[in-house]
Amino acid sequence: MGPHPAVAAIRLAVRRVLHDILIEHTAQHTAEQHSGEHPGRQAPHERPPAPPAPLVLVACSGGADSMALASALAFEAPRIGIRAGGITVDHGLQPGSDLRAEEVVLRLRELGMSPAESVAVTVGRDGGPEAAARDARYAALDAAAARHGAAAILLGHTRDDQAETVLLGLARGSGIRSLSGMAAVSGADGRYRRPFLHIDRQTARKACMAQSLPVWDDPHNTDPSYTRSRLRHEGLPALEKALGKGVVEALARTAQLSRDDADALDAWASQAESAVRDATGLLECAKLYALPPAVRRRILRRAAIEAGAPAGSLFARHIEEVDRLITGWRGQGAINLPGRVVAQRQGGRLVIRQG
Numbered sequence: 001m002g003p004h005p006a007v008a009a010i011r012l013a014v015r016r017v018l019h020d021i022l023i024e025h026t027a028q029h030t031a032e033q034h035s036g037e038h039p040g041r042q043a044p045h046e047r048p049p050a051p052p053a054p055l056v057l058v059a060c061s062g063g064a065d066s067m068a069l070a071s072a073l074a075f076e077a078p079r080i081g082i083r084a085g086g087i088t089v090d091h092g093l094q095p096g097s098d099l100r101a102e103e104v105v106l107r108l109r110e111l112g113m114s115p116a117e118s119v120a121v122t123v124g125r126d127g128g129p130e131a132a133a134r135d136a137r138y139a140a141l142d143a144a145a146a147r148h149g150a151a152a153i154l155l156g157h158t159r160d161d162q163a164e165t166v167l168l169g170l171a172r173g174s175g176i177r178s179l180s181g182m183a184a185v186s187g188a189d190g191r192y193r194r195p196f197l198h199i200d201r202q203t204a205r206k207a208c209m210a211q212s213l214p215v216w217d218d219p220h221n222t223d224p225s226y227t228r229s230r231l232r233h234e235g236l237p238a239l240e241k242a243l244g245k246g247v248v249e250a251l252a253r254t255a256q257l258s259r260d261d262a263d264a265l266d267a268w269a270s271q272a273e274s275a276v277r278d279a280t281g282l283l284e285c286a287k288l289y290a291l292p293p294a295v296r297r298r299i300l301r302r303a304a305i306e307a308g309a310p311a312g313s314l315f316a317r318h319i320e321e322v323d324r325l326i327t328g329w330r331g332q333g334a335i336n337l338p339g340r341v342v343a344q345r346q347g348g349r350l351v352i353r354q355g
């Protein structure tokens with residue numbers, strides 16, 4: 001008799017991701033071997049050394065999604081020659097959070113993971129509590145990956161999380177990129193992997209129950225003072241009541257379609273950028289005007305970020321104001337952007353620099 005259907009589903013999702021990681025790791029090792037070879041050093045029939053087993057970490061809060069992910073990683077990794085480890089981040093936002101982090105570490109070790117450790121962080125205030133906690137968490141995970149030489153970190157975001165992310169992006173009015181939700185592969189060198197983006201939250205919870213895995217339900221996930229919590233417990237249920245079942249699946253599908261479109265537009269903008277700059281590197285307004293708005297605004301956003309504007313603080317309304325220097329030029333003054341960056345039109349050129 002095989003495993004519970006929910007357990008089988010999460011293991012299959014993780015197996016596919018681990019297979020990709022192993023192929024990439026082997027290819028990278030082979031390339032490094034070839035780049036370091038010297039003629040005559042290796043015997044004609046001598047086999048090159050096998051690559052060391054890569055380490056894959058799971059970011060685990062102790063909740064159902066990440067515990068299910070940890071269990072699937074612990075099961076699948078040894079079967080294909082991958083080492084499995086786990087990291088839990090203690091945000092210090094609730095009493096006893098350090099004790100809960102220690103419990104998660106114990107569960108990870110019981111699954112056979114090594115390393116298994118807790119990392120305490122200090123959460124700032126920039127961008128609001130949710131964004132600040134996320135920034136602190138990813139900084140800690142990046143540091144852990146570097147410290148242990150991990151090939152990848154698995155994140156337990158589910159299809160439900162993806163649907164929520166799409167709705168939050170829609171509410172911000174930030175454009176098609178924000179509607180594309182979370183990428184299956186993201187971060188420096190594709191460090192972060194999200195195997196569960198096609199699996200619903202209920203399946204992950206059922207997998208934990210079938211394996212008798214204890215889980216911790218974060219009270220912040222039901223706290224109405226958090227936007228995502230309100231969306232999860234009020235917004236999405238209201239949409240499903242009004243529109244019928246299938247809203248979550250449709251939103252997740254929208255994310256993938258939007259990501260494909262956004263990637264294509266980003267590639268177009270990258271190719272077009274050099275053609276709209278003059279010999280000194282300044283953007284030519286006439287050439288920018290001739291581009292489709294979606295391509296032009298991507299070039300403007302990239303230029304603002306390169307000048308020092310923080311990407312997380314640069315919103316659609318900022319880019320629209322800069323765009324009007326090109327499409328609605330009436331002699332208006334400079335546009336102030338986040339990060340003390342200034343955009344202004346001078347002699348048919350768009351100058352974006354630190355003020």
